[in-house]
Amino acid sequence: MLKQIINSKMFVLVCILFFLNSNCQGQFTNQFWAFGDSAGINWSNPASPVMFKSIMNDLGCSSSISDTSKLLAYAFRSSNTIPVNGVVINKYNVEMSNGNFMYGGGWYHDRLLLPVPSSDSIFYLFTGSVTSSSPFGLFYSTINYKANNDSGIVIQKNVQLNNFPAFDALMAVRHGNGRDWWLIFQRWYAPTFTTPSNTFFIYLVNENGINGPFQQSIGLNHTTNGGHLVFDPTAERFANISIKGMLELCYFDRCTGIITSTIPIDQEAATFPYKHYSSCAFSPDGTKLYVSEYSQTSAPSHLYQFDLSATNISASKVVIDSFVNPDIGIEALKLAPDNKIYLAAADESLFWPYPDTITAFTIINNNLSVINYPDSLGAACDFQPFSFNLGTGRSYYALPNNPDYELGAWVGSPCDTLTVGLTENNQKEDVFFQAWYNPEWNMIHVNATKLKGKSGVLRLFDVEGRVVYEREVDVIAGGYFTGEIAMNGIASGVYIVSLTTEKDKVHSKILKY
DSSP states (O other): OOOOOOOOOHHHHHHHHTTTSSSSOOOBBBOOOTTTTTTEEEEETTOOOOOOSSSSSSSEEEEEEOOOEEEEEEEEEOOSSSSSSEEEETTSSOOOOOOOBBBSOOOOOEEEEOOOOTTTSSSEEEEEEETTTOOOOEEEEETTHHHHHOOOOOEEEEEEEOOOBBBBBBEEEEOTTOEEEEEEEEEOOOTSSOOOOOEEEEEEEEEEEEEHHHHHHEEEEESSEEEEEEEOTTEEEEEEEEESSOOOEEETTTTTTEEEEEEEEEEESSSSSSSOEEEEEETTTSEEEEHHHHHHSSEEEEEEEEETTTTSSSOOOOEEEOOOTTTTTEEEEEEEEOOOEEEEETTTTTTOOOOSSSOOOOOOTTEEESSSSSSSSSGGGGGEEEEEEEEOOOOOOOOOOOOTTOOBBBBSSSTOOOSSOOOOOOTTTOOEEEEEETTTEEEEEEEEEEEOEEEEEEEETTTTTTTTEEEEEEEETTBEEEEEEEEOOOSSSEEEEEEEEEEOOOEEEEEOO
């Protein structure tokens, strides 16, 4: 059953009513897109979007973040220098101070801007290096977009989180508490394209920094470096694809950061030609999945629809349109604020960068294609190729790689209250209880005050409710308890620390990474 998500107004109201003295961060949005060659769309009025001129000019990925009225920052690759010269642009459409030479290649889903929880001025830029044009790995840079007289400055850059060759499917989703973030990274095994992988590296991004990763191996294998990962509008699940034809649905728990189950739809082909799945997007109601297939041969490229309510999802695949012109390089799909899905394509008759001539503005690159009614089955979705004009902008292969900044807390879940740190606490009003993981010592520290009982039991549960640690404890005079749980031999992941006395029962969620 799809889980209900609070809207942005209720999220703000919750912050006001319950956390007046906490750091409830401002509302960030996806209302401004910057992509392609000078293309920009202002979705502030979804019924009447306005084009603007960005300073981007690249084949691949961008990421953009806005508030409710203006574009705050966007990031992309500015040239093909080595190491690849990624840049950050401020609200005035100018490169930020220290905002150049960010690692990460010119791929299609390899960079992501995230607001730092509990901050109204700091962003992280995450970049994944898919190829050796810059050092392999996952990197982050820290941006203060309000500093330098409101022009922004990159405080630190290219901090390496891992050195794995990145799978081109970097994405994040809001934690169920409505404040923190889960960052999802996958790897591939360069340079063979033969070693399978189904391991996800999941980081928790909160006010204490970037925590993790913890690893989970689940679902279908991929052997290549190209793909896409996108969450549905409820954030209950995500689609994961590869350019060798893998397609799966993964159900995700926003409280624990754990993939709970998967549904395989298509597996990678063993031999060429592959189903070259490039991008995907969910319909607003989450019942349809659209996938673009970029042809590597003279055969047509395709736009597919899958019916996710069908008993056999794979068999439900229908062709929405075929692109027989070999110069049409279809790629990115993205659900927009107007609840339509947009498809970007490059005009491959022209070299990158496009010439600045009138004839180099073509029906292919000067327009996006639109799925007008994406909740509808088959032809009723009303796909209109090259029908949305970009004004002075032109498209290549990518649209902004943004998470859903407006997603709120997961109402009714164990973590639907905004709490401090890594944990979600359940404690009596007059009892203070705190548990946190210390990676240096590989142990959990536990503190409690104002306990009423004299003795109790300290337990550690995994996410399936199994007891992995238990011991009897004493409460000292004044209702105090302090202790540790050694985590040697206990795998990385999310756990529940529970303390039960004759009169109290409190618990807290922690992440071992």
